[in-house]
Amino acid sequence: DAMVIQNPRYQVTQFGKPVTLSCSQTLNHNVMYWYQQKSSQAPKLLFHYYDKDFNNEADTPDNFQSRRPNTSFCFLDIRSPGLGDAAMYLCATSRDRGVTDTQYFGPGTRLTVL
Amino acid sequence: AQKVTQAQTEISVVEKEDVTLDCVYETRDTTYYLFWYKQPPSGELVFLIRRNSFDEQNEISGRYSWNFQKSTSSFNFTITASQVVDSAVYFCALSEAEFQGAQKLVFGQGTRLTINP
Numbered sequence: 001d002a003m004v005i006q007n008p009r010y011q012v013t014q015f016g017k018p019v020t021l022s023c024s025q026t027l028n029h030n031v032m033y034w035y036q037q038k039s040s041q042a043p044k045l046l047f048h049y050y051d052k053d054f055n056n057e058a059d060t061p062d063n064f065q066s067r068r069p070n071t072s073f074c075f076l077d078i079r080s081p082g083l084g085d086a087a088m089y090l091c092a093t094s095r096d097r098g099v100t101d102t103q104y105f106g107p108g109t110r111l112t113v114l
Numbered sequence: 115a116q117k118v119t120q121a122q123t124e125i126s127v128v129e130k131e132d133v134t135l136d137c138v139y140e141t142r143d144t145t146y147y148l149f150w151y152k153q154p155p156s157g158e159l160v161f162l163i164r165r166n167s168f169d170e171q172n173e174i175s176g177r178y179s180w181n182f183q184k185s186t187s188s189f190n191f192t193i194t195a196s197q198v199v200d201s202a203v204y205f206c207a208l209s210e211a212e213f214q215g216a217q218k219l220v221f222g223q224g225t226r227l228t229i230n231p
Contacts, residue, residue, distance in 0.1 A: 042205060042221035088157055097217045099147055099209050105159035
């Protein structure tokens with residue numbers, strides 16, 4: 001089945017130790033998004049790729065970076081994780097980025113920072 | 115400013131009861147889309163429905179139904195004959211076109227629904 005896959009599902013890292021989260025999709029969608037979701041909160045958009053074009057949200061800290069080497073894969077890099085970065089990280093895709101396009105989400109990676 | 119409000123933080127009902135989750139939104143746009151997503155304990159956000167601002171017809175899908183009323187800016191979600199598997203956090207979201215057509219998905223705070231056996 002076509003889907004959005006995230007690896008790993010659970011990630012534990014140490015304070016300040018760089019970590020990379022992975023997302024892949026078999027939907028051949030043009031747009032890939034990264035959201036941060038803290039406990040009992042709504043998802044918060046960090047950035048998105050429209051094809052190879054990177055679009056950062058104004059309030060996303062510089063500590064968060066992303067790479068999209070090809071259509072299928074997108075990575076979230078946290079350069080120096082702090083305790084406040086512990087959260088669920090959700091990847092989503094959409095065919096295009098118009099108002100009519102539905103975003104489809106992966107299962108998420110739950111990040112713990114020790 | 116765009117905003118989605120889900121006033122019910124938590125709802126708990128007994129299995130087989132009907133339950134309605136409320137969603138109220140604010141937008142200045144005339145063209146927008148509304149969504150409902152389900153987030154079970156596993157964490158994945160599961161897409162349930164999309165409704166555009168020009169289509170006020172109610173929709174039914176099995177035990178799920180949605181009532182869109184533009185006059186009250188509401189897009190409520192009803193589960194009939196609830197089941198334990200319906201237990202999840204439900205998010206209502208609003209999609210608008212931003213500058214240069216980039217979509218922005220604005221989520222409500224979510225309603226945690228617990229169905230007790």
